[in-house]
Amino acid sequence: MNSEIRQLADAGVAGNWRPLLESAKNVPSSNWADDARCAGQDLEIFFPDSEHPWSDPDQVREANGIALNHPLNFCADCPFAVQARCLVESLRHDDQYGIRAGMLASEREHLLAAWDKYIDPEAVSSVLRGVPTVLNAAERRAVIARVAENAAPSVEHARRGLGIDRKYLWQLVREHKQSAAA
Ligand code: SF4
Numbered sequence: 001m002n003s004e005i006r007q008l009a010d011a012g013v014a015g016n017w018r019p020l021l022e023s024a025k026n027v028p029s030s031n032w033a034d035d036a037r038c039a040g041q042d043l044e045i046f047f048p049d050s051e052h053p054w055s056d057p058d059q060v061r062e063a064n065g066i067a068l069n070h071p072l073n074f075c076a077d078c079p080f081a082v083q084a085r086c087l088v089e090s091l092r093h094d095d096q097y098g099i100r101a102g103m104l105a106s107e108r109e110h111l112l113a114a115w116d117k118y119i120d121p122e123a124v125s126s127v128l129r130g131v132p133t134v135l136n137a138a139e140r141r142a143v144i145a146r147v148a149e150n151a152a153p154s155v156e157h158a159r160r161g162l163g164i165d166r167k168y169l170w171q172l173v174r175e176h177k178q179s180a181a182a
Contacts, residue, residue, distance in 0.1 A: 002076065005083050005101050013114040021120065023084035032085045037078035038071070045071045046099040053096040055106040075102035091115040092134045127161030128152055135162075141176070144169075148176045 008020040028035050038046065048064045048071075061068060075083060078101075087101035091112060097105050119138050126133040127143050135143065143162060146152040147169065159169045 002080065002083060002102055004080065005087065005103075008084065009087065009103075009111055012118070013110060015114075015118075017115070017118050017120065020084055021088060021122075023081055024088040025085075026081035027085050028079065028081070032082055035079055035082050036086065037074045037082070041074065043098075047097060048099070048104065051097070051105055053105050053109045053112075055104075057104050057106045060104055060106060071099045072102055075099065087111075092136070094136075128154075128158055130154065130157030130160040132161055132163050144172045144176045148173045148180075 008023060011017070012020050033039060045067075048060055048068060050063060051060045075086075078086070083101040087103070087108075089095075090098075090100040090108065094112065095105070096109075096112070099105070100108065103111075116136050117138055118136065119142050123133050123135055123139050124142050124146075127135060127139075128146060140162070143152070143158055147155055147158050152158045155166075155169070159166055162169065164172075
């Protein structure tokens with residue numbers, strides 16, 4: 001794994017995801033995947049045999065041997081900003097399998113756990129402006145809380161940003177109020 005990506009990931013686990021998120025913005029193209037080193041490759045190689053999020057990474061490396069070099073070399077050659085974006089996307093989409101940014105799924109497990117507690121103000125703001133955005137559980141709760149507290153600029157924008165219908169939004173708001181009152 002790129003040592004700089006590791007440092008950004010470690011900062012995230014320590015509570016500061018901003019450097020990783022900022023690096024992920026510097027991708028050269030509007031479609032970041034166009035510049036990925038793995039674009040057009042057989043993506044099967046990024047899913048090592050018998051690997052799960054809870055695997056022991058050393059055992060995965062031992063079991064897969066030099067076959068792992070192939071995908072890991074692609075990641076090492078990938079532009080730095082694309083590696084950062086790839087890692088951010090994997091966190092946002094809760095990817096629990098496969099190699100991303102030179103990391104096995106089992107090596108990203110603790111990143112996912114830390115990410116799930118993080119609230120990205122930009123992601124929350126995007127949803128409140130009606131821009132569909134993938135949120136983690138903490139960010140989603142933050143949006144619902146804003147609606148429940150009548151602090152969202154527009155309920156309709158929040159609904160659109162979350163990608164849910166009004167009925168489900170009000171159900172989530174009710175549940176939020178009930179748990180806040182408990
Ligand atoms: S970091 Fe690896 S998995 Fe991610 S886009 Fe680049 S080559 Fe593909």
